[in-house]
Amino acid sequence: MTSDLANPAFDYVALGHVHRHQDLNPGGMPAVVYSGSVERVDFGEERETKGFCSICIDVQGGRRTTSYEFISTPARPFVTIDVDVTGDDEPTAAILKAIGRSNLRDAILRVRYSAAAGQRIDTAAIRRALGESSVHHVAIIAPNITPRERQRRSAVPQDAGTGFALERFIDNRPDLQPHREDLRRYAVQLERDLTLDARGDDS
Known part of the structure; x- marks a missing residue:
């Protein structure tokens, strides 16, 4: 597909729909670029830098040159906290401690914890604590429970x-x-x- 789009008749090929910024013809002319989205939409984009592309088409002496710059935007952060409390005597406190170590200001948060069957996790207390924090939204508090081994x-x-x-x-x-x-x-x-x-x- 890139070979079809990288037609020298074009100065720049701007692609859409895909949320991740990428240049499909790096160093080539014309540039074939997904600018990506300016905001994150799910946790699959948690570590992606978001932004837009500024394109400059320069005409000098009858020769056209094109350049572009990716400019990042302050997208809302998506944050995942993974914590293993298996065997912890105070699992709820351990989860809250892990949450407290993260910068959650204005973030969309996902908490995933691993615990053993029978451990009591006070998710209501966790949600109350998060409700008093600077987090924007708690998407999910997801358990991963290890079943008891059958003797x-x-x-x-x-x-x-x-x-x-x-x-x-x-x-x-x-x-x-x-x-x-x-x-x-x-x-x-x-x-x-x-x-x-x-x-x-x-x-």
Whole structure:
């Protein structure tokens, strides 16, 4: 496409629609240029410099020369804050601290945090703090939650007794470990009752 547009019959080829400034024929004549947009429209343009092109067509001695200058504009900033609070005892405070380190004046803000399943994040407190800041707009507060790893089941031989199987089950259930003795007692009683019932059926 550039070869079709870089026609020497043109002094300058100004292209539109694409938001990022770029010269498709650098150093060549004519210049084939996207001036880009003067404002950012989404976070995909967060790090792009915005502005416009000033073009000069000079005619001297019957010879035409063209030059252009890209002039940046003070576009509204888009800011992304990424913070990992996995394992942090005070995850909300850690997120607020990360936000506090950034210049958010008049910015469109995106907060992305990584946390473990079960961690409590007070997003209402975060939004209240941002509401009192100089940020222009909070686009999103997006979580990336790491699910709890499923504990591997301990191998239980097929010929294992009830007591052995129960011990392995409790080993994999931290919430049951304080009740280990009670569960052992109930298991012994249940096994005894089942044995007595089986003997009664045989008689």
